[in-house]
Amino acid sequence: MNAFSIKVRGVVQGVGFRPFVFRLAHANTLAGWVSNDDEGVEIFLEGSESALKSFVHELRAAPPSAADISEIEISRSEPVGVGDFQIRESRSEQHPTTRISADLPVCADCLRDLFDPGNRRYRYPYINCTNCGPRFSVTLSLPYDRQNTTMREWALDEFCVAEYSDPGNRRFHAQPVACGACGPEYFLRTGDAIVRGSDPSIRMASRLLAEGKIVAVKGLGGYHLACDARNANAVEALRERKFRKEKPFAVMARDVTIAREIVSLSAESERLLTSPARPIVLVKAKAELPQVAPDCDELGVMLPYTPLHHLLFASGAPDVLVMTSANRSSEPIAYEDEDALARLAPIADAFLIGERPIARRVDDSVARVGAFGPSILRRSRGYAPGAVTTIPTRRPILALGADLKNTVTLVVNGQAFVSQHIGDLGDYPSLRAFQETIDDLLAMYEVEQDELLVVCDQHPQYASTLQAQGFEAKEHASVQHHRAHIASVLTERCEWEKRVLGVSFDGTGYGDDGTIWGGEFFVGSIARGFERVAHLRRAVMPGGDAAAQFPVQAAAGFLAQVSGLPNLTAVPFSFPQRFEDAQTLLRQGVRSFTSTSMGRLFDAAAALLGFTRVVSYEGQAAIWLEQLARRATNVDAYAFPFDGRELDFRLLLYGVAQDRGSGRAVAEIGRAFQRGVASGVADAITSICSARSLDTVVLSGGVFQNELLLCDLKDLLNGREIAVWTNHLVPTNDGGISLGQAVMAAFQNHAVNTEGAAHA
Amino acid sequence: MAKLELFGTAGCQQTREMREWLEWRGDHFVEYDVEADVEARRRMRTLSSGQRTVPVLVEDDKVVQIGWQGRGCIVGE
Numbered sequence: 025m026n027a028f029s030i031k032v033r034g035v036v037q038g039v040g041f042r043p044f045v046f047r048l049a050h051a052n053t054l055a056g057w058v059s060n061d062d063e064g065v066e067i068f069l070e071g072s073e074s075a076l077k078s079f080v081h082e083l084r085a086a087p088p089s090a091a092d093i094s095e096i097e098i099s100r101s102e103p104v105g106v107g108d109f110q111i112r113e114s115r116s117e118q119h120p121t122t123r124i125s126a127d128l129p130v131c132a133d134c135l136r137d138l139f140d141p142g143n144r145r146y147r148y149p150y151i152n153c154t155n156c157g158p159r160f161s162v163t164l165s166l167p168y169d170r171q172n173t174t175m176r177e178w179a180l181d182e183f184c185v186a187e188y189s190d191p192g193n194r195r196f197h198a199q200p201v202a203c204g205a206c207g208p209e210y211f212l213r214t215g216d217a218i219v220r221g222s223d224p225s226i227r228m229a230s231r232l233l234a235e236g237k238i239v240a241v242k243g244l245g246g247y248h249l250a251c252d253a254r255n256a257n258a259v260e261a262l263r264e265r266k267f268r269k270e271k272p273f274a275v276m277a278r279d280v281t282i283a284r285e286i287v288s289l290s291a292e293s294e295r296l297l298t299s300p301a302r303p304i305v306l307v308k309a310k311a312e313l314p315q316v317a318p319d320c321d322e323l324g325v326m327l328p329y330t331p332l333h334h335l336l337f338a339s340g341a342p343d344v345l346v347m348t349s350a351n352r353s354s355e356p357i358a359y360e361d362e363d364a365l366a367r368l369a370p371i372a373d374a375f376l377i378g379e380r381p382i383a384r385r386v387d388d389s390v391a392r393v394g395a396f397g398p399s400i401l402r403r404s405r406g407y408a409p410g411a412v413t414t415i416p417t418r419r420p421i422l423a424l425g426a427d428l429k430n431t432v433t434l435v436v437n438g439q440a441f442v443s444q445h446i447g448d449l450g451d452y453p454s455l456r457a458f459q460e461t462i463d464d465l466l467a468m469y470e471v472e473q474d475e476l477l478v479v480c481d482q483h484p485q486y487a488s489t490l491q492a493q494g495f496e497a498k499e500h501a502s503v504q505h506h507r508a509h510i511a512s513v514l515t516e517r518c519e520w521e522k523r524v525l526g527v528s529f530d531g532t533g534y535g536d537d538g539t540i541w542g543g544e545f546f547v548g549s550i551a552r553g554f555e556r557v558a559h560l561r562r563a564v565m566p567g568g569d570a571a572a573q574f575p576v577q578a579a580a581g582f583l584a585q586v587s588g589l590p591n592l593t594a595v596p597f598s599f600p601q602r603f604e605d606a607q608t609l610l611r612q613g614v615r616s617f618t619s620t621s622m623g624r625l626f627d628a629a630a631a632l633l634g635f636t637r638v639v640s641y642e643g644q645a646a647i648w649l650e651q652l653a654r655r656a657t658n659v660d661a662y663a664f665p666f667d668g669r670e671l672d673f674r675l676l677l678y679g680v681a682q683d684r685g686s687g688r689a690v691a692e693i694g695r696a697f698q699r700g701v702a703s704g705v706a707d708a709i710t711s712i713c714s715a716r717s718l719d720t721v722v723l724s725g726g727v728f729q730n731e732l733l734l735c736d737l738k739d740l741l742n743g744r745e746i747a748v749w750t751n752h753l754v755p756t757n758d759g760g761i762s763l764g765q766a767v768m769a770a771f772q773n774h775a776v777n778t779e780g781a782a783h784a
Numbered sequence: 785m786a787k788l789e790l791f792g793t794a795g796c797q798q799t800r801e802m803r804e805w806l807e808w809r810g811d812h813f814v815e816y817d818v819e820a821d822v823e824a825r826r827r828m829r830t831l832s833s834g835q836r837t838v839p840v841l842v843e844d845d846k847v848v849q850i851g852w853q854g855r856g857c858i859v860g861e
Contacts, residue, residue, distance in 0.1 A: 504851055
């Protein structure tokens with residue numbers, strides 16, 4: 025008789041791994057045991073050599089579908105004669121590095137049970153099994169066992185115990201399992217009236233939705249505000265009550281067939297839509313849904329992912345629902361019942377509340393299929409807290425990200441865990457959410473503050489920078505914003521030494537010289553650092569941060585360097601008073617700062633084409649411009665020359681202003697502007713790559729959410745033998761900054777490997 | 785000739801690299817250790833709007849560079 029001791033690492037808890045091992049051991053008549061530990065799953069096996077080999081073969085060949093094995097370590101052991109095979113209680117040690125499974129959508133088997141009148145869990149909204157259901161959003165601590173989840177308050181009844189203990193059942197050791205007799209229920213609250221019982225309350229909620237009411241629905245990682253997406257009055261009411269004037273709402277379609285009716289789905293987009301993360305997917309809209317996404321040709325669509333969603337649609341809810349995260353504009357999503365009731369009372373007509381607590385807020389993720397493949401715009405439910413990659417460092421690192429679209433990254437034993445989306449750190453509720461997420465991550469992986477290298481942005485006034493100083497950390501470091509963007513792409517690919525050209529375009533970031541950057545070209549690698557080699561021509565932005573809110577203010581800054589312009593306060597430009605005020609600020613040189621921001625350049629062009637109002641969400645003017653340009657088919661481009669150090673915007677904006685003044689169609693001008701930007705950038709890329717013998721360009725930063733720009737660049741760089749790398753695992757916007765910061769800091773002292781690679 | 789000042793700390797790798805670069809360029813500069821020198825720390829804060837990343841390179845009382853190739857160390861209060 026022989027014995028193996030096997031360690032399996034990766035996403036192996038909460039995915040039915042131990043039951044799978046149990047069945048596999050039985051099938052091969054092996055004795056021993058399996059247990060969860062902090063690093064994954066540990067297996068001890070004894071039996072014949074051939075049975076052991078066959079076990080290992082099948083373990084590698086066909087693991088459970090939701091598992092993601094990163095490593096299998098096998099060593100020979102002494103047989104001890106255990107006799108049978110057991111699932112042992114979990115063990116807990118220091119610094120757990122088990123990857124907690126992300127939340128999973130309800131599986132086909134559970135859906136069948138859900139709608140089978142003969143099944144015990146017929147219409148039970150919390151149905152799940154080892155292949156599906158909540159994970160991250162119910163996990164309170166590690167290891168992943170029922171007493172460490174938000175289901176610990178509900179004792180299993182006999183029926184559920186029997187399934188939970190039956191190795192042949194797919195609910196064998198399914199931690200959040202429950203049924204209508206023993207588990208939590210949903211109820212509906214309208215004012216002071218309460219409808220009890222999951223089934224009546226879900227039916228009532230569906231009816232209210234059909235009648236055009238707004239219902240707050242407790243989901244997996246927080247509350248949604250739902251209403252009929254085809255009912256313009258309902259959507260308008262939601263906008264007014266939520267104080268959300270123009271930002272598009274996401275919708276949930278009953279099924280793929282309905283989704284195909286409202287948006288044009290490519291095969292790739294459909295694959296993303298139905299992927300286990302079930303993200304909101306941005307796609308071109310087909311049907312007109314008034315007020316859902318004003319001024320926008322794209323629509324964010326998702327499919328039902330909890331049993332509750334399926335029940336709502338099956339009970340008569342409209343087949344397309346607006347499903348927007350339940351918060352007042354810019355606040356974090358509500359996930360605790362009392363908080364939701366208090367904050368959402370002025371917005372929702374009714375509350376559909378589930379009794380199972382949510383362990384932490386997890387927003388819906390947002391993704392799209394772009395010119396360079398699938399990309400994630402907001403990484404949250406279904407992805408978090410999966411480790412993004414492994415960084416060659418043993419130091420625990422906490423990177424705090426940027427102030428907009430904030431995420432934080434914790435590196436433990438080299439594994440980089442990027443938090444779920446937190447939001448903009450502008451107000452107290454967001455800062456609290458930020459602190460809670462950090463405490464949560466540190467507690468989960470049992471990391472103490474005083475062991476940490478804490479990394480923040482170089483911006484001295486960022487809320488995250490100020491928070492960083494409050495940490496009693498072992499060491500503090502800072503990383504420049506735009507290099508963190510470039511590093512995030514290279515980290516996804518584990519390219520630590522690769523020398524690349526990094527193009528980092530966004531709205532705002534603190535530069536090496538204390539000015540605001542945003543149109544930067546770097547050459548270098550993560551290991552050796554990045555040297556700034558070129559940038560957008562500098563402009564002076566009047567009025568401080570307000571320049572980001574008023575496109576005409578940004579326009580005043582750029583246009584101060586352009587001569588021979590038509591009168592911009594007259595028709596067709598009709599720039600408001602704010603433009604002249606900004607010009608005065610510039611002349612006086614007060615409250616003005618130097619900037620190389622590509623985001624503001626797009627704002628300036630948008631202003632020239634008619635977007636002269638205030639923006640109501642970040643990037644709105646640039647998105648407006650992109651949508652406008654997409655309607656035109658011309659291929660001409662305004663000049664955007666590159667002189668080896670600078671991209672000069674003067675001719676670009678001059679062209680836009682002249683053509684607008686002489687009455688050219690705005691969509692055509694927008695298109696020629698976009699093409700001009702892409703041509704100038706492509707020229708810069710080609711020239712720098714050839715001068716410095718580089719074969720790869722990395723594109724990152726919020727501006728690269730502009731798909732038209734990416735398409736043009738792909739087209740223009742085609743055949744130039746330059747590989748283009750973009751973000752796929754973390755957002756290209758500031759949601760990816762924390763990962764880049766973490767890796768830049770990990771390599772800070774050039775001593776990440778044991779050799780301590782010397783700096784030349 | 786422009787007056788160059790380098791604000792850094794003894795233990796900071798990026799300060800060392802900026803110093804090596806200045807020496808390699810043959811620039812004449814004055815270096816301050818802001819951990820040991822309270823007055824220098826105060827001046828650095830004033831010149832660079834309160835920020836705490838080192839190294840900071842100052843030319844004729846104007847900040848020209850913060851950090852080295854995008855990385856830096858943060859000094860305490």
